[in-house]
Each structure stands twice: as structure tokens, then as C-alpha cells.
Amino acid sequence: MQDFSNLLDRLIYTRSRNDKLGLISAYLKEAPDPDRGWVLAALTGELDFPTVKASAVRNMAMERVDETLFRLSRDFVGDTAETVALIWPEQTDKSAVGIPTVGEIVDELASVSRSDAPILLANFMDRMGSNERYALLKLATGGMRVGVSARLAKTAFAKAYNMPVEDIEEVWHALQPPYSELFAWGEGKADRPDLTGIPFFRPFMLAHPLEDRMIDLTDYAAEWKWDGIRIQIVGTGQETRLFSRGGDDITRSFPDVAEAFTAVGVLDGELLVRGEYQGGEAASFNALQQRLGRKKVSAKMQTEYPAFVRLYDILFDGETDLREQSWIDRRRTLETFVPKLNAGRFDISTILEARDFEHLGEIRDGARDAAIEGVMLKRKDSPYISGRKAGLWYKWKRDPLVADCVMMYAQRGSGKRSSFYSDYTFGCWTEDGELYPVGKAYSGFTDEELKMLDRFVRQNTLNRFGPVREVEKTMVLEVAFDSVHESKRHKSGLAMRFPRISRIRTDKPAEEADRVETLKKMIS
């Protein structure tokens, strides 16, 4: 456990990517099994203890620490796990049982009941110093926040054993922590893990934003960019699984889709919900959200929000890997594959015919469907490659909508931003001259602008509600957003999608900010 907590601490303070890779790969080479496998799982976000929740950590702390002192500390530190690790009353006699290993901790966390979880954690905490307590809580609740992405951790593994990271990515999703076969393969003690018959995720191919038009349209095919959930369908004949962009298995949220797919192959598409009120076309992302994240989906919900997949690409036809083929060849295969599927659940993405960029721009801006975000441009000779590669795929989004809003409340950020008021709730005017909140944003500004906004909040506070401050209604923020929807959650009856601060309008008086009515007209 000490080795892991040292690794975490060093990662926190290390800025260079190469140094981080060096630290992780040194740990992976030196640490014993199964500890290193569990740590690799933690760093890649694959570790999950369903009975150990953030609330368990909080409740455990409440047993030992006064609630007010805890709350004040949490507000200052900006991170619950770190607060608990620091505030935990140190036991004078820790040596009695010794510090547990990562493997022991994982075994016990995996089998503990929800009600016993706080007791188990407290027992571990009593045997540790503050650095190990921090590592324990990060391990138990997930979200390391040490500036290491899953990709970086896998790259570190590849570096430790001199393997191409693509080889790791290819088998990664078929393997389970603590990855003993993977380490054995890396160390040359075993062959590549055998994956036949396992429905596993393959990394998605992604697109770059089209920033200038320096591409020749004749080399590219255009299709709609749908605003749903990008998914991969993996069917083995016996079993079908659905994976989200990050490789999460979301089959349980969409059993209707999974059951309707009985073919063998791997497909790439967009999961959408059919909205009756939109004439049977794809409904908005909001409707999809109703289903996503639910572990069990009721029959009623399946009927009310019927899901289907608009297919973009095919990676495997049966057992045959098509990823090295050109997009145009894969598209031909896809066109013969789709008609064999359940037509109510699967259709094919339409190819847009455009004479030139201007024409394509007209098509893009003329799209009526709210579920269209823009257009995709795919190079006709491009193979299917994991990740983003320059020149192959582009996304060309519709211009965002903007509105001038007035800052109403501010809240401190977390992590690196824990000392800044960086999350802003803003509103627009009603007919009666009242401000109603219309959204919340915490991005879009530079570090310098953040300092300025933070200063504004501190110097213009009207009221404090715990970590939230109500401010003087004088700061106008130009907010950009992808779309706006009706919502019962907000007093204004509106909710923005992807709001971000696009400009700070210190030049504009608050009275001249936009009205709620104006936003209502933008509802798609």
C-alpha cells in the first residue's frame, strides 16, 4: 500500500507526461501481483466497488469528527477524500496489525456489504498514515484525479514491457482486473490472451473539428452528425453487447436494442430515441438521457422512449476484421449488412450529396431535426483507426447559439480550482423584470478571466449559502450553448445543452441582457 500511495503522491506533483509514464511503468514492473493489476485498474478507471459510495466515506468521517468542523474543512480543501484523509484522528498504535496490501484491500472492499463498508474503511484508516488513507479512499471511491488518463496508464504499461500501446488497447476490453494474463504476456511468460467468443469493445475512431476548409471535398463522404450516444454493437451470435464511447458496457440500459441484434459482427453507430412528437424522427438528447444511466429500464420507458441505432460503420463482418479496409469498402459491406437486421431498430446513416462546401454548409444549416449537430466528413480511403488521426475524419458542427446572461450565483470549483469561484449560475430577465436562472457553466474562460471573475464574486457577494455565493446582479456573461430545451427543473422552464462562457461582457449593462422569452424562441 505504501508503494501505491507514494506513486499517487508523486503523480500528483509531477507535471511532465514522460515523468508520469516513467513513474507508472517503474511501479508496474516492480510491484507484486495482484497489487499492480489492481492499481492499473484504478488508474484506468476500471475499478468499481458498488457497495462503497462517497456517502460511506462521509458517514465514516462523521463517526469520528464533528460535522461542522468537517464541513468547514471540506469547503477549504475542495475534495472529500483528501479532507477525510487529513482530518482522520491518528491512532498512536498502528503497528499492531500493519498496513494492508492493495490486494487485501481490494478483496475486502469487493465483498463488503453496503452497511459494513464504513466500518471496514474505518478499520483500514486506523492502520494507516494520512498519505495511505488518501490512497485508500481514492482507490475505494474511484476518480484518482492525478492527471493520468486511461490511455496514459496503458501507454505506461506498454512502455514497461516494450510493446506498442495499440496491442494493449486491442485486448484491453476483453480482460478483467487484476490483468494477470496481461502482465504474463508483457513479461513474455505467456502468449497473447485468447479472446475468441468474448464480445469485447474495440477503440472508436474519432474526428477532429473542421477548423478551416483546406480539404478537398471530392476525397470525402459527408453524413449527418447525430446528437445521440455513439455506440458500438458487438454481437457473437450467442450474445450482444453495447458499448459507449469510453468502452462502458451500456447493454442493460438498452436491452431492447441488444435483443434485436442477433447477427455476428462489430458495428459503429449512434443510439437515438424515436420521438413521436417529432414525426417519428430522432428525438433530442434529453429523451435519451431518460434512459441512459439506468441499470434497469422499465417496459413503460422502453415504449415511451423507443431506442434505435443509426449505423455509421462496420468493423467486423462475422469474424472478419474490416478495419484495414477503406471507408468506401466498409460502407459497401455495411449497405449489404443492414437490410438483414431488424428494420425497426437499425437503419443506415444517409450519405449527403453536396456539390461544394457552400452547398454542404447550406445543407448543414438547413437541417430541421434537433438531433442533428452538424455534418461529418470521412475520407473515403480511410481505414478504421483507434482515436483521432489528422486528415481522416472531421466533424463540422453547426454554430452555437449565444445569449447574454447575468451572473447570479457562484460556487467554488473542485480540485485545482478549489480556491476559485469558478462555477456560475446565470439568468435572463422575465417580462416583469425579474432574473430567472437559465443555466450553469464552468468553462470557456481563460485562467486570467477566471481570476477576474473570482475577484468579482468575492467583492460583490450579497449572500452566502455554504459554498455558494449570491452576487450583485451586474456581471453580463455571453453564454454559448448547443441548444435549449424545456425543463421543469428550472424556474425559467428552460435548460441549456453544453453551456459555456464565450465572452465576458463587462461593457454591457445588466439591464440589456437577454430575456427568457428570447431563449424560449430558440427551443429546438
Place this chain on the structure above:
Amino acid sequence: MGMAKSSHWIEPHPHGIYIKPADAWIDPSRAVSRALVTHGHADHARGGHGKVWATPETLAIMNLRYGTNAGEPVSYGEGIELGGVKISYHSAGHVLGSAQILMEYQGERVVATGDYKRRADPTCASFEVIPCDIFITEATFGLPVFKHPSTDVEIQKLLCAKEAHPERCILVGAYALGKAQRVIGELRVAGYHDPIYLHGALEKMCKLYGELGVDLGDIQPVIETEKEVMRGQIILAPPSALNDRWSRRLPDPVTAMASGWMRVRQRARQRNVELPIIMSDHADWDELTQTIKDVSPTETWVTHGREDALVHWCALNQIKAKALELVGREDEDD
């Protein structure tokens, strides 16, 4: 000891504590005619006062920073009388010359601590427990997450980093008054006698410490040293210089910072610190609460820092307490 009358003769104001019968202010944040100054940090000692009472060391520090002040030296344990108030200065253990001010008037005893710490510091005298009726305490680290680790452990962290990076140098950010000299002093106590290199902004204060009898060993200005000579060495600079262009003259520095705030990881990250050295000249949570118990006053006033938490702790322990809202105290100065 008399009964605390919460007290008619001593008044907290946003810019300082006013002692009515003496017509004098403790650590006023603006220029006044009569000031009692606890120590030389800028948020306690300002220039431009008519007359200043402080320890000889604090006066010397103020002279260095603000030029001559009409200063009346009061040594530890010595007493003066102003308008019928008996006033004496007692060591606070914060930085060289730092004092708590004890005031006695009509049988009532009030102690204002300024800033203080309880653990040993080779560069200044130790904190003295002064029994009193009203105890006016700081609360810079007044949250139970702040428990400063042992100084030895933190100094070893610094020395290990030095050993691990013979090709680089360890650049330690430390405030010019107190922390810089403490880091040097603690390194000497740990048996480290190599030259320690200083940013120009630290030279004068270190020299003054030497003149006041605090031996800091072999210290050298960075500006007169070849880059190659500083490989594998320890260098001190004010925190503002850590990520400044100035540090480009150094051989690939490992950025360290000596401060109590380094206890919180995200604070250290905000500063781009690679090697946090948790070392503070303020009392941590355990020292603050232990000191209130040791002094055992009838009433505790909390001046600056995280006063809410300390006042709440007092309430939990049936100790009468209130927070004073003083302005102009630097939150981040440690």
C-alpha cells in the same frame, strides 16, 4: 485573575485592536500615532506609525523594511506602562523577535498572540504560556485538517530530493522573513553544512538574522554563483520567484515550497510545486486547541484565519469564544 468583563477597555476594530486607556493599537493595518507591534510580517507591522513599541529584533526588522520608525524597544519579559495599562512582551515562537503582548488593567489580563507556533525553531525563542482572562489568538491553520508533520521528516524529504537529483538543484520557495531562515536553520540542525544559495530578495534579512545572533552557516548569493556550481545544491527564493524568469539561471530546478499550506495537495498543485515541504511558522490545529487549553482563559477571541472552526471547537468544549473580523490580514502568508 479578575473576572472578564468582555472588556470595556479593549476594543476590536476591523483595522486593529484598540487599547482605550493607553490610546494605542495592536498591529494596526493603517498608520496610527501609537502602535504595539507583535512581529515584523507586513500584515502586522506597517510603516508610518507615530510611535512603535516592539521587541528590539522586530524594530530592527521594521527598520530594514520601512526605514526608521520612532521605536521604543521592549525586550521579552520587560514591562512598560501606558495610560495605566501594564504592558509586557513575551516570546511567541513565530519568527525572530515575535511577541505576544500581555496587557493588565484594573485586575484583568489580556494576551494578544499575534502569530505563534509551539514547536521548536532554531531561529527564534519558544512560545511562552501566559495565563490570562482574555486570550486573543490567531487561527491561520484553524481547521482540523492542518496537522503539521514533524520537522525532521520534512527536512529529510528535502535532503533526499537533493541526493536523488545530483544533476539538478532543489529550489525552495520560502517567505523572506522567518521561513527562509528557519529552513536554513533546520538544515543546519540536521547536520547539513554545505553552502545554501539565496535569491537576492532573501539576502538582507538573512544578514540581519546573523547580526542579531542567529548563525545560518555558509550562505551565498545566487547572483554571484556559476550555474554549474549549483548542480545538486539547495537554493532558496521567495515563492513569487519560483515560476519566474529568474529561475531560468538555475540548473533544472526541482520546485519545492516550504509552507503549512502544502499539507493540502491541490494547494501545492496550484503553485506548480513538485516537492511540497510542509513546514509552518504558525500553530497547527492541535497546537491552537492545546494552547487554548494550556492558557485556560475565561474568554477566547479569534483574530484571523479560519476563525469559524476554532470558535466552533471552543463552543464544543464549553469555552466562551468569539471571532473578530480584522481586515488586511494576508491569508496566504505563512
